[in-house]
Amino acid sequence: MTPARYQRIIEVLDRRQPDLTLILEGVHKPHNLSAIQRTADAVGVLDMHAVSPERPYRSRKGTAMGSQKWVRVHNHAATADAVDALQARGFQVVAAHLSERARDFRRIDYSRPTAILMGTEKYGVSGQALALADAEITIPMTGMVASLNVSVAAAVILYEAQRQREQAGCYDTPRLDPELRARLLFRWGYP
Amino acid sequence: MTPARYQRIIEVLDRRQPDLTLILEGVHKPHNLSAIQRTADAVGVLDMHAVSPERPYRSRKGTAMGSQKWVRVHNHAATADAVDALQARGFQVVAAHLSERARDFRRIDYSRPTAILMGTEKYGVSGQALALADAEITIPMTGMVASLNVSVAAAVILYEAQRQREQAGCYDTPRLDPELRARLLFRWGYP
Numbered sequence: 525m526t527p528a529r530y531q532r533i534i535e536v537l538d539r540r541q542p543d544l545t546l547i548l549e550g551v552h553k554p555h556n557l558s559a560i561q562r563t564a565d566a567v568g569v570l571d572m573h574a575v576s577p578e579r580p581y582r583s584r585k586g587t588a589m590g591s592q593k594w595v596r597v598h599n600h601a602a603t604a605d606a607v608d609a610l611q612a613r614g615f616q617v618v619a620a621h622l623s624e625r626a627r628d629f630r631r632i633d634y635s636r637p638t639a640i641l642m643g644t645e646k647y648g649v650s651g652q653a654l655a656l657a658d659a660e661i662t663i664p665m666t667g668m669v670a671s672l673n674v675s676v677a678a679a680v681i682l683y684e685a686q687r688q689r690e691q692a693g694c695y696d697t698p699r700l701d702p703e704l705r706a707r708l709l710f711r712w713g714y715p
Numbered sequence: 716m717t718p719a720r721y722q723r724i725i726e727v728l729d730r731r732q733p734d735l736t737l738i739l740e741g742v743h744k745p746h747n748l749s750a751i752q753r754t755a756d757a758v759g760v761l762d763m764h765a766v767s768p769e770r771p772y773r774s775r776k777g778t779a780m781g782s783q784k785w786v787r788v789h790n791h792a793a794t795a796d797a798v799d800a801l802q803a804r805g806f807q808v809v810a811a812h813l814s815e816r817a818r819d820f821r822r823i824d825y826s827r828p829t830a831i832l833m834g835t836e837k838y839g840v841s842g843q844a845l846a847l848a849d850a851e852i853t854i855p856m857t858g859m860v861a862s863l864n865v866s867v868a869a870a871v872i873l874y875e876a877q878r879q880r881e882q883a884g885c886y887d888t889p890r891l892d893p894e895l896r897a898r899l900l901f902r903w904g905y906p
């Protein structure tokens with residue numbers, strides 16, 4: 525590893541946000557999964573959660589641009605498993621969903637430990653997940669089409685989180701547990 | 716057409732932003748084109764410009780969710796044709812590009828007539844386009860991956876434009892020329 529690459533990895537690790545994550549409920553199109561993982565990496569997400577009873581998450585090489593190495597994906601068989609575990613650790617779970625109850629996505633405080641829950645391309649977030657979530661959020665739409673592409677919606681929300689966290693200084697000091705940071709440095713640095 | 720649908724179309728037309736547009740330079744993956752068109756519809760874009768010397772733009776049915784009907788796509792053989800025509804009409808052309816010269820995308824005033832220029836998946840914005848553009852903008856990235864998916868990048872910028880335009884009251888009063896509005900109402904209403 526070159527010193528420049530080592531420096532780069534250190535910088536990225538020191539900007540990782542262990543308390544910002546995504547839960548993908550049954551999102552299954554590879555290009556969507558990969559685009560989401562790439563955006564997650566770009567805003568400093570450390571861990572992502574994928575719920576898919578049938579097939580465990582695997583990202584496709586092309587679109588993810590190697591981001592599968594940089595964002596850890598945890599597979600869950602049921603949404604409740606992922607939501608419960610995160611809430612137990614103090615995360616608020618906000619479901620991205622188009623409903624009357626939902627508030628504007630910009631009204632959430634994303635500097636708090638937050639998990640953003642995204643629904644499937646076809647059916648959206650499940651009723652069970654909505655019942656478990658702490659809040660529902662919606663991205664305002666002013667056109668004829670009823671919903672955004674799921675990777676687009678995830679990105680719009682993640683970049684609002686990035687904006688708030690930048691302002692709150694969350695990227696200014698290292699956030700990772702030293703033992704985990706050392707482990708990731710080793711894994712990222714030596715392929 | 717039901718009265719509710721008629722009302723919906725009127726509302727959408729009255730929030731359309733004739734002075735906010737996209738130029739897609741050689742973006743060719745159908746799922747990216749379609750996701751971009753869907754986001755464009757959602758923030759009120761009326762017209763989009765596609766530059767592709769070889770194949771004229773056609774959106775795929777699935778991902779666009781019918782948005783090809785609501786956002787008009789104009790094909791151009793060369794980037795300069797699209798850029799020149801828009802600049803002649805008073806648009807600022809901002810190129811989304813990862814460079815040293817680029818400023819943060821949030822520092823642009825999108826309430827001005829604005830065209831957002833996006834580059835190809837593989838090579839980014841062409842040198843020729845960068846030379847013609849009024850500014851270069853970049854979305855901050857803090858991870859290991861070098862760039863965002865193009866439909867994701869377009870969406871993050873378009874929703875910053877939406878935020879600014881909402882604040883500036885651009886969606887509060889109809890913006891379309893009455894003759895064009897009548898023509899679109901006819902076309903959208905009677906399939």
Ligand SMILES: C[S@@+](CC[C@H](N)C(=O)[O-])C[C@H]1O[C@@H](n2cnc3c(N)ncnc32)[C@H](O)[C@@H]1O
Pocket residue numbers: 619620621622641642643644645646647648649661662663664665671672673674675677678
């Ligand atoms: C294609 S949409 C699902 C559409 C589905 N037919 C429905 O009615 O929920 C896929 C996912 O993207 C997210 N999404 C899309 N547009 C959104 C918006 N405007 N606001 C919030 N989330 C959105 C949601 O998580 C949704 O479950």
Ligand SMILES: C[S@@+](CC[C@H](N)C(=O)[O-])C[C@H]1O[C@@H](n2cnc3c(N)ncnc32)[C@H](O)[C@@H]1O
Pocket residue numbers: 810811812813832833834835836837838839840852853854855856862863864865866868869
């Ligand atoms: C996949 S990127 C192109 C990457 C290409 N290898 C390059 O170096 O330009 C496709 C397009 O998405 C847009 N894009 C992607 N990430 C961006 C970012 N962080 N800031 C601004 N634009 C971005 C740009 O318009 C870019 O041309």
